[in-house]
Amino acid sequence: MVRGYDPSMGSEAVLRALAEPRRQAILRLVRDKPHSVNEIGEHLGDISQQAVSQHLQVLAEAGLVDVQRDGKRRLYVVNPKGLDALERFLASLWPSGLRKLKRAVESHRGR
């Protein structure tokens, strides 16, 4: 069973969730459209359903995915709030911040 988002876990949970390439792949999949655990496993290949479920649990605890019911099926979807929080968090920190700094500084040269 996937537990819901615990806001107190905050940015550390988000970073931990995204530190694993498989979880990044899962997040991309469910961002495109809702997927069941089985479908995610088929896409990734060479991974047990249990491992997929564990990855989903980490993503859910970080607030990055949610569960949707479709009849008896449980479908995993991206949590837009989680993504927004992630974007703000990354935008407020490094390294995307430094890239933005570079763009800002260099585009205003010679102004």
Add this chain to the structure above:
Amino acid sequence: MAAEPYRDSIHLEAEPEVVFEYFTRPDALVRWMGDRAVLNPRPGGEFTLWFDERCVQGRYVEVDRPRRLVITWGRRGSREMPPFSSTLEVTFTPEAGGTRVSIVHRACPTTRRHVTRSGGSTISAACRCSVRAASPSRTSPRPR
């Protein structure tokens, strides 16, 4: 924020004097970070930055134009990184064709009742300085 400091650096095609402004002038800062800023770039001066409804709150600890900045840093309402609970150190080093901007962002124990969960193990000169950064500051958005 993990106890290990976060380190990163980037090369910019601009003089250190120019890049420094992007950490000390509100109109320049918001070109790359946040939506609105109140900055008073002198030791003890306010560093407040809004991202939508979120707010980064801290103070300038060291201001060595155009070489080095130390800023305390945290999030209003954050348990992990409350205001003033971390320290951002920025150095501006001239190099061929421009400037290398290097950052070290570390958790910082404070004497306040808020202590970061992971911050107990890192004590640095910058962190000790942040304690004195509780002096009052003006809220003027014009730094100079």
